[in-house]
Amino acid sequence: xxxxxxxxxxxxxxxxxxxxxxxxxxxxxxxxxxxxxxxxxxxxxxxxxxxxxxxxxxxxxxxxxxxxxxxxxxxxxxxxxxxxxxxxxxxxxxxxxxxxxxxxxxxxxxxxxxxxxxxxxxxxxxxxxxxxxxxxxxxxxxxxxxxxxxxxxxxxxxxxxxxxxxxxxxxxxxxxxxxxxxxxxxxxxxxxxxxxxxxxxxxxxxxxxxxxxxxxxxxxxxxxxxxxxxxxxxxxxxxxxxxxxxxxxxxxxxxxxxxxxxxxxxxxxxxxxxxxxxxxxxxxxxxxxxxxxxxxxxxxxxxxxxxxxxxxxxxxxxxxxxxxxxxxxxxxxxxxxxxxxxxxxxxxxxxxxxxxxxxxxxxxxxxxxxxxxxxxxxxxxxxxxxxxxxxxxxxxxxxxxxxxxxxxxxxxxxxxxx
Amino acid sequence: xxxxxxxxxxxxxxxxxxxxxxxxxxxxxxxxxxxxxxxxxxxxxxxxxxxxxxxxxxxxxxxxxxxxxxxxxxxxxxxxxxxxxxxxxxxxxxxxxxxxxxxxxxxxxxxxxxxxxxxxxxxxxxxxxxxxxxxxxxxxxxxxxxxxxxxxxxxxxxxxxxxxxxxxxxxxxxxxxxxxxxxxxxxxxxxxxxxxxxxxxxxxxxxxxxxxxxxxxxxxxxxxx
Numbered sequence: 100x101x102x103x104x105x106x107x108x109x110x111x112x113x114x115x116x117x118x119x120x121x122x123x124x125x126x127x128x129x130x131x132x133x134x135x136x137x138x139x140x141x142x143x144x145x146x147x148x149x150x151x152x153x154x155x156x157x158x159x160x161x162x163x164x165x166x167x168x169x170x171x172x173x174x175x176x177x178x179x180x181x182x183x184x185x186x187x188x189x190x191x192x193x194x195x196x197x198x199x200x201x202x203x204x205x206x207x208x209x210x211x212x213x214x215x216x217x218x219x220x221x222x223x224x225x226x227x228x229x230x231x232x233x234x235x236x237x238x239x240x241x242x243x244x245x246x247x248x249x250x251x252x253x254x255x256x257x258x259x260x261x262x263x264x265x266x267x268x269x270x271x272x273x274x275x276x277x278x279x280x281x282x283x284x285x286x287x288x289x290x291x292x293x294x295x296x297x298x299x300x301x302x303x304x305x306x307x308x309x310x311x312x313x314x315x316x317x318x319x320x321x322x323x324x325x326x327x328x329x330x331x332x333x334x335x336x337x338x339x340x341x342x343x344x345x346x347x348x349x350x351x352x353x354x355x356x357x358x359x360x361x362x363x364x365x366x367x368x369x370x371x372x373x374x375x376x377x378x379x380x381x382x383x384x385x386x387x388x389x390x391x392x393x394x395x396x397x398x399x400x401x402x403x404x405x406x407x408x409x410x411x412x413x414x415x416x417x418x419x420x421x422x423x424x425x426x427x428x429x430x431x432x433x434x435x436x437x438x439x440x441x442x443x444x445x446x447x448x449x450x451x452x453x454x455x456x457x458x459x460x461x462x463x464x465x466x467x468x469x470x471x472x473x474x475x476x477x478x479x480x481x482x483x484x485x486x487x488x489x490x491x492x493x494x495x496x497x498x499x500x501x502x503x504x505x506x507x508x509x510x511x512x513x514x515x516x517x
Numbered sequence: 518x519x520x521x522x523x524x525x526x527x528x529x530x531x532x533x534x535x536x537x538x539x540x541x542x543x544x545x546x547x548x549x550x551x552x553x554x555x556x557x558x559x560x561x562x563x564x565x566x567x568x569x570x571x572x573x574x575x576x577x578x579x580x581x582x583x584x585x586x587x588x589x590x591x592x593x594x595x596x597x598x599x600x601x602x603x604x605x606x607x608x609x610x611x612x613x614x615x616x617x618x619x620x621x622x623x624x625x626x627x628x629x630x631x632x633x634x635x636x637x638x639x640x641x642x643x644x645x646x647x648x649x650x651x652x653x654x655x656x657x658x659x660x661x662x663x664x665x666x667x668x669x670x671x672x673x674x675x676x677x678x679x680x681x682x683x684x685x686x687x688x689x690x691x692x693x694x695x696x697x698x699x700x701x702x703x704x705x706x707x708x709x710x711x712x713x714x715x716x717x718x719x720x721x722x723x724x725x726x727x728x729x730x731x732x733x734x735x736x737x738x739x740x741x742x
Contacts, residue, residue, distance in 0.1 A: 226636055233632040238544075265639055272632035398587065 101131035103325065103361055105389055105404045110426060111419045114378045116410040122339075124406075125425045126369040126387060130325040130361040142322035143394045145176065146240040148183040148197065148228030151213060152248035152281075155188070158215035161249055161281060164307030166210050171311045173206035175318055181240075183231035184210060187224030188217040189254045197231040221252035222262050225276070225293075232274050239395040241321045242274045243299060247310075249281040252289060259289045267296035275299045275327065275360075277317060279510075281307060283492065287499040295349055295507055298328055298360060302510035303500045309512050316510055326361035326391025326400075331369065336383045338376045345370030345432035346505040347439065359508040361391055368505070370432040378410045427470055431505075434460055434476060438502035441483075445495050450487060457484045526704060527574060531563075534572045538580045543630050544588075551580060557593060559583050559600045578607040585611065 110123035149172060151157075151165050169184060176182055183197035184206060195209045228244045236242055256262060266276050276297025278290040281304045294301035300320060302313050331348070332355040333341050346369050348356035358367060373385065383405050390401040437460045444453040461480045467473055479501060486494035503509055529537065535546050554560040560579045563570035579600050586596045599610055697709040709715070716722045 226639060230633065230636045233636055236632050268635055268639075269632060272635050274632050 102400075102402060103128055103130045103389065103391075105387060105402055107385075107387075107404070107406045108422065108425045108428075109408060110421045110429065111416060112422075113409045113411045113416055113419060114375050114384070115413040115416050116379070117377055117412050119374065119376050120378070120413060120416065122373040122375055122384070122408075123425075123429060124371045124373060124385075125428050126331075126371065127428075128358070128361070128367040128369070128389060130363050130365065133323055133363040143324075144237065144240040145180040145182075145318070145321055146197075146232055146235060146237050146242040147172075147176075147181070148185055148231045148244045150224045150228035150244060150246045151184070151186045151194075152219060152221070152224070152250060153186045153188050153213055153215045154217060154219040154250050155215055156250050156282075156284060161307045162213065162215050164310055165247060165281075166213060168307075168310030168314050169210045170203070170207045172314045172318070173200060173203040173210070175315070176200035176203070181235055182206065183228065184213075185224060185228040185231065186213045187220050187227070188215070189220050190217070191220060191223050191227040193227060193231065197235055218254045219248065219250040219252055220254035221246075221248055221250075221289075222256040222265075223254075224248075225262075225266070229269055229274055229276070233272075236273055238273060241324060241394055243321065244274065244276045244297070245279065245314075245317065246276060246290075246293065247279045247281060248290070249285050251284065251286045259286075259292050262289065263292040263296040266293050270296060270298045270328070277301070279304060279310075279313060280496075281310075283490075283496070285496075287496045291499060291503050291507070295357075295503070298357070300508045300510055301500065301503055303496060304512075312512060313510055320360070320362055320508065323363040323365075324360050324394055325363055326393060328399075329358040329361055329389070329391040330355045331358050332356075332388035332390070333371070334386045334388075335373060336386060339384045340374050341371055341385070342374050343370075343372035345372075345429065345436055347436060347502065348506050355388075355390075358389075359506070362508070368428050368432065370429045370505075378408075380410050381407065383407055423468060427467065427473060430464060430467060431472065431476060434464060434480070435502050435505045438483075438498045442495060442498055442502065445487075445491065445498075450491060454484060454487055457487065528564075529572045529577070531570055531572065534577060534580065538577055538584070541581050542584050542588075544584070546580070546584065550584075554580065554583055554593075557597070559593060559597060575604050575607070578604060578611065582607055582610055 106127045106129070108125040108127055110125075114120050114122055149169055151169065153162060157165065173182060173184075178199050178201040180200050181197050182195070182200050184194040186192050186194050194213060195206050200206065225244060225246050228246070232242050232244060251257075252262070256265075269276065276293055277299035278293040278297065279300075279302040280287060280290040283305075285303075287303065290303075291301055300317055304310060304313060330351050332353070333344075335341050344356070346356075348358065348369075351357050358369075361367070371385075375384065378384075385406040386403060387406070388401055388403045390399050392399050437456065441453045441456045441460075444450075444456060457480060461477060461484065464473055464477055464480070479497075483494050483498055483501075486497070500509055531548055531551065535548065535551065539546050551560065555562060560576055560583070563572050563576065565571065582599060583593070583596050586599065587593065599607070602610065699707045699709070701707060716725050
């Protein structure tokens with residue numbers, strides 16, 4: 100059976116024997132590639148509810164694109180998949196109850212009847228979509244709610260923590276949630292919290308024309324999912340202590356952390372810093388346990404790896420060249436985390452400090468050897484810095500999304516990747 | 518007033534065992550799973566009645582425990598030591614598992630019923646931040662309750678033994694009040710406080726019995742949830 104691999108990538112490939120040392124470490128998790136034989140026919144069936152915000156602010160172009168993208172989604176599914184369409188303003192409407200997508204026409208006809216109206220009962224809309232999926236919940240399928248909203252929840256339950264707790268409860272019962280925010284006015288903290296609690300995808304879409312790409316990518320992600328409800332357990336051994344986890348991972352029970360879904364062809368990187376006492380040879384430093392649930396089976400599978408490194412005197416250790424690829428990944432993870440600090444400063448109303456922090460981050464990264472990925476990151480940072488002045492609200496939204504890249508599956512459009 | 522007592526002496530065929538355990542666990546269990554567990558010694562060998570296998574309360578407890586632990590990610594070899602415990606200890610294990618609830622151990626398999634029930638609970642208490650939800654009835658108690666239903670199905674009234682066919686109730690005393698005790702079938706009793714006056718034979722009694730039957734039905738549904 101194919102399994103993911105877990106690699107230890109230390110910044111320097113040794114630890115000190117004569118005095119305490121710090122170990123910077125990257126864990127790289129690589130899901131197995133999709134088997135060549137896996138055609139579209141063999142993918143797990145999908146059991147989806149698309150929940151569309153039709154509050155007043157969605158009127159016009161946004162809703163017309165949302166309808167278009169929903170039609171696209173219906174067209175991509177097959178008779179093995181089920182789809183429900185739910186829309187909400189202050190009231191929830193089941194546009195199409197969950198049913199197999201043998202023929203997309205009835206869906207398309209119904210989707211065309213969605214018109215914009217009142218306020219935003221986001222939680223009720225989510226719950227209605229989730230209930231549709233739950234009524235035909237299939238452990239062998241990918242069961243997911245896709246929530247599209249452009250606004251703040253302002254009707255019914257609106258508290259972010261409470262909503263996230265309820266979404267997490269449903270995740271434990273086999274239905275995941277992706278959250279897609281559209282435009283400039285949606286609540287990025289709420290959408291981020293829902294996607295994190297929902298073990299799903301987070302997307303921010305600036306223009307509604309990107310919706311079809313997003314849905315295509317979401318379908319691709321769902322069908323290439325190798326493991327869901329992924330957890331990571333880290334245990335320092337013999338006095339080694341994990342003092343820093345660079346990713347912003349949601350804690351699960353028993354001191355473990357939640358990772359995004361494992362998808363074929365998508366590597367996950369986790370950055371760690373450990374403090375070690377003077378180390379003896381052949382001593383285990385760290386054990387890592389990765390656990391996941393394979394779609395279509397209820398059983399949890401796991402993988403345990405143990406880290407050992409050679410020891411040498413600290414003077415000698417300093418001479419070792421750091422691994423550039425590891426240094427780059429660790430810097431990117433730190434940059435994601437640093438964005439969270441910038442957001443905190445922004446929320447205090449301290450735009451000056453926020454700009455200064457962003458500027459410093461930019462400076463730190465630009466001092467590193469240039470790579471395409473770092474260059475792209477520098478572009479992202481300078482965009483945000485410019486936006487801080489012209490459109491702080493949008494800058495915050497983007498910073499929030501980018502900060503969650505190391506803890507969630509975050510959709511990025513092709514424009515951003517190039 | 519009606520009480521149902523459920524002794525742990527119900528016997529099941531394979532189908533019934535799968536049905537009861539499946540309801541308790543909210544998942545479908547295949548006959549292959551049961552045979553696999555039996556060959557691995559996780560479930561005691563079934564008894565024989567003619568050519569078909571007969572399972573009892575202990576088998577049910579073992580099966581439910583193995584599945585419940587397996588869903589929490591334990592390997593079968595890690596589960597094996599629990600399966601040889603005495604019945605009372607098996608029940609205790611199940612009680613403890615129950616107590617952990619969905620929040621702590623997060624069973625890997627969630628079923629439609631569970632997700633759906635969770636969502637329905639949300640609609641009633643949308644301000645309640647308790648995401649875990651869950652059942653208050655323990656596996657063991659549900660097992661006992663289900664056992665009584667199966668006992669009834671297993672031994673229809675027509676095939677009960679003569680000694681069980683006691684047409685008149687016997688009386689017993691409980692906390693100073695007096696109760697009439699009727700045995701309906703092996704393992705199934707109805708207790709009626711003697712201050713309760715059943716209506717005379719006729720339509721009113723039929724109506725009264727129907728009402729009790731509905732109530733019993735609802736209680737059984739609750740217990741099997």
